[in-house]
Amino acid sequence: MSLRVFGPAQATWEAGGELVLDRQESHYLCKVRRARQHARIDVFDGQGGIWQAEVVKLDARATTLRLDAPLTCQQPAREVTLILGAPAGPALLDALTRASEAGASTIAIVHMQRSQAGRPKDERIARVLLAAQRQCGRPLPPRIVWPASLEACTQPHADSWDLFAWTGERAAVSKPTGKTGPARLVIGPEGGLHSTEVELLRAHGFAPVGLGPWVQRTETAVATGLARVLLTE
Amino acid sequence: MSLRVFGPAQATWEAGGELVLDRQESHYLCKVRRARQHARIDVFDGQGGIWQAEVVKLDARATTLRLDAPLTCQQPAREVTLILGAPAGPALLDALTRASEAGASTIAIVHMQRSQAGRPKDERIARVLLAAQRQCGRPLPPRIVWPASLEACTQPHADSWDLFAWTGERAAVSKPTGKTGPARLVIGPEGGLHSTEVELLRAHGFAPVGLGPWVQRTETAVATGLARVLLTE
Numbered sequence: 001m002s003l004r005v006f007g008p009a010q011a012t013w014e015a016g017g018e019l020v021l022d023r024q025e026s027h028y029l030c031k032v033r034r035a036r037q038h039a040r041i042d043v044f045d046g047q048g049g050i051w052q053a054e055v056v057k058l059d060a061r062a063t064t065l066r067l068d069a070p071l072t073c074q075q076p077a078r079e080v081t082l083i084l085g086a087p088a089g090p091a092l093l094d095a096l097t098r099a100s101e102a103g104a105s106t107i108a109i110v111h112m113q114r115s116q117a118g119r120p121k122d123e124r125i126a127r128v129l130l131a132a133q134r135q136c137g138r139p140l141p142p143r144i145v146w147p148a149s150l151e152a153c154t155q156p157h158a159d160s161w162d163l164f165a166w167t168g169e170r171a172a173v174s175k176p177t178g179k180t181g182p183a184r185l186v187i188g189p190e191g192g193l194h195s196t197e198v199e200l201l202r203a204h205g206f207a208p209v210g211l212g213p214w215v216q217r218t219e220t221a222v223a224t225g226l227a228r229v230l231l232t233e
Numbered sequence: 234m235s236l237r238v239f240g241p242a243q244a245t246w247e248a249g250g251e252l253v254l255d256r257q258e259s260h261y262l263c264k265v266r267r268a269r270q271h272a273r274i275d276v277f278d279g280q281g282g283i284w285q286a287e288v289v290k291l292d293a294r295a296t297t298l299r300l301d302a303p304l305t306c307q308q309p310a311r312e313v314t315l316i317l318g319a320p321a322g323p324a325l326l327d328a329l330t331r332a333s334e335a336g337a338s339t340i341a342i343v344h345m346q347r348s349q350a351g352r353p354k355d356e357r358i359a360r361v362l363l364a365a366q367r368q369c370g371r372p373l374p375p376r377i378v379w380p381a382s383l384e385a386c387t388q389p390h391a392d393s394w395d396l397f398a399w400t401g402e403r404a405a406v407s408k409p410t411g412k413t414g415p416a417r418l419v420i421g422p423e424g425g426l427h428s429t430e431v432e433l434l435r436a437h438g439f440a441p442v443g444l445g446p447w448v449q450r451t452e453t454a455v456a457t458g459l460a461r462v463l464l465t466e
Contacts, residue, residue, distance in 0.1 A: 002448075074446035101449045102457055136447035212463060213307035214369035215235075216334045223456035224335055224464070230445060231461045 003033055003041040004050075004134045013045050017067050018056065026063040029055070042071065048139045049073065073139050076103035077230050078161075079182035082142075083153055085112035085189035087218040089120045093128045094219040095187075099142060100132035102226040105182070106143040108153050114191035150186075150197055154204045160184055164193065164201045165225045166208035167215050183229050185209075187221050236266055236274040237283075237367045246278050250300050251289065259296040262288070275304065281372045282306065306372050309336035310463050311394075312415035315375075316386055318345035318422035320451040322353045326361045327452040328420075332375060333365035335459040338415070339376040341386045347424035383419075383430055387437045393417055397426065397434045398458045399441035400448050416462050418442075420454045 005028060011019040021029065029035045039055045043065060050071045057064035082104040086092055092109070099107050129141040147153035154162070159181030165188065186193070186201060192215075193201070198208075211224045238261060244252040254262065262268045272288045276298060283304045290297035315337040319325055325342070332340050362374040380386035387395070392414030398421065419426070419434060425448075426434070431441075444457045 076445055097450075098453050098456070101445075101447055101453045103445045103447070135450060138447045210464070211460070212309055212334075212336045214334055214336070214371045217330075217368060220331050220334045220456050223331070223453050224460035227444070227457035227460035228464045231443070231457065 002137060003029070003035055003039065004137060005029055005041060005043055006130070007043045007045050007051070009046060011045070013049070013051060013067065013070075015067055015069055019043075019053075019065055019067065021063045021065065023061050027060055029063055030058055030060040040068075041065070042137065043067070044133065044139060045070075046140075050137065050139050076105070079105045080226060080229050081106040081108055081182065081184045082222065082226065083108045083110060083147075083150070083184060083186040084218075084222070085110055085187065085193065086115040086119065087189045088116040089118055091190065091218050093120060093124065095222045096125065096128055096142075096144075097132045098219050098223045099226065100129060100138060101136040102223050103230050104142045104222075104226060106145060108145045108147050110147055110150050110153060112150060112189050112197060113194040115189045150200060154184070154186070154201060154206065156205045157181070157184075161229070162204070162206040163209040163225075163229065164188075164198070164206045165211050165221050167192070167211055167213075167221075185225050185229050187218060187225055190218055235370060236262065236268055236272065237370060238262055238274060238276055239363070240276045240278050240284070242279060244278070246282070246284060246300065246303075248300055248302055252276075252286075252298055252300065254296045254298065256294050260293055262296055263291055263293040273301075274298070275370065276300070277366065277372060278303075279373075283370065283372050309338070312338045313459060313462050314339040314341055314415065314417045315455065315459065316341045316343060316380075316383070316417060316419040317451070317455065318343060318420065318426070319348040319352065320422045321349040322351050324423065324451050326353060326357065328455045329358065329361055329375075329377075330365045331452055331456045332459065333362060333371060334369040335456050336463050337375045337455075337459060339378060341378045341380050343380055343383050343386060345383060345422050345430060346427040348422045383433060387417070387419070387434060387439060389438045390414070390417075394462070395437070395439040396442040396458075396462065397421075397431070397439045398444050398454050400425070400444055400446075400454075418458050418462050420451060420458055423451055 005025045008022050035055055037058055041053055043051045043053045052068040053065040056066045082099050086109050161183040164186035238258045241255050270291055274286055276284045276286045285301040286298040289299045315332050319342050366374055394416040397419035
């Protein structure tokens with residue numbers, strides 16, 4: 001499996017150049033992942049790029065790398081905003097991991113009628129997103145936003161392919177016919193969307209999309225829903 | 234959210250009839266979910282059906298239900314065998330939950346080259362599958378099999394739509410053209426498929442299917458891969 005670290009904010013990115021990792025990343029590389037001298041690793045540049053590099057001096061506080069060449073980074077098939085009804089804390093963190101790996105560009109976390117109280121701390125969310133990046137090799141994390149309401153973040157857009165997840169109704173498969181822009185996908189919290197929320201979404205032009213005959217946990221629906229939007233063209 | 238319990242093995246299933254839940258299910262209903270007298274619940278008949286029922290006598294050791302009518306149970310769009318490279322224990326259990334919710338008919342767990350040692354106990358697996366059924370309303374659990382090798386469970390079948398998950402290669406989207414039978418989908422363990430495994434799969438007629446540009450955890454790939462196979466017609 002690839003070893004991936006985050007480069008320092010002030011580095012100069014050029015082939016053959018050297019950079020020194022900060023204390024956190026040096027510790028991760030040396031102590032957590034036990035990298036060896038001359039190991040080949042990937043380095044996030046924090047601007048949407050990933051560079052290949054070689055470990056030239058191991059040091060648990062300040063490891064030195066030599067940059068090789070930038071990797072070619074692919075992007076998902078389209079830009080998707082996941083509009084997620086906030087589930088309870090642990091399920092939310094798990095859902096953010098899945099959504100990050102599966103390719104959401106933006107995650108809008110909305111307190112819906114069936115959402116539980118409580119919201120993980122921002123630092124906890126940042127740590128989860130960072131771990132997902134290390135795991136999946138995604139150059140930048142998804143953008144996280146907290147809209148005030150479902151109403152506010154689902155205003156009709158002419159060019160957007162807009163869907164909400166609907167379990168148990170397989171026939172409701174909506175095709176992105178003629179829609180060239182980005183997509184928006186609504187996934188409800190545990191307990192699902194309330195009927196008034198479904199009404200609002202239909203009124204805003206969102207179409208139901210079936211994710212199979214059975215009720216999926218929010219974390220599962222995030223992955224199958226994003227796959228439905230990103231992998232089916 | 235629906236309350237779902239498993240009916241006793243020896244019950245008679247007819248509208249208006251009564252049945253008594255066993256101790257485990259009575260405890261679950263009364264103590265874990267705190268159901269009330271006259272609550273409307275769903276009961277798995279263990280033969281692929283689900284009945285609506287009413288709680289007529291609450292008792293944490295032997296609760297009595299009155300059966301109403303059988304529910305119409307939908308099935309996924311096609312039969313899929315998930316061939317899963319065994320990941321480490323906790324990830325395997327999580328993958329089984331996702332695969333169950335997302336619609337795998339059969340899950341073949343194979344020790345692949347990059348699989349970790351260790352295998353959860355059968356009772357632990359049974360409990361996880363039972364919890365997934367309660368959660369998602371799936372009338373029967375997926376069949377779990379343990380083939381001796383990848384070779385043994387990927388022998389060519391003329392009518393089967395056969396795929397293996399391939400991360401980072403978006404172009405490799407295979408369509409189920411002319412394939413009317415069931416599908417087989419291979420998902421590698423943590424660390425992915427070994428190159429000799431990919432060679433074997435190609436030789437057996439399996440096609441690569443892209444799950445997006447980034448490396449997904451096994452548990453995520455199980456959900457996105459099954460969505461790719463089941464939701465794309």
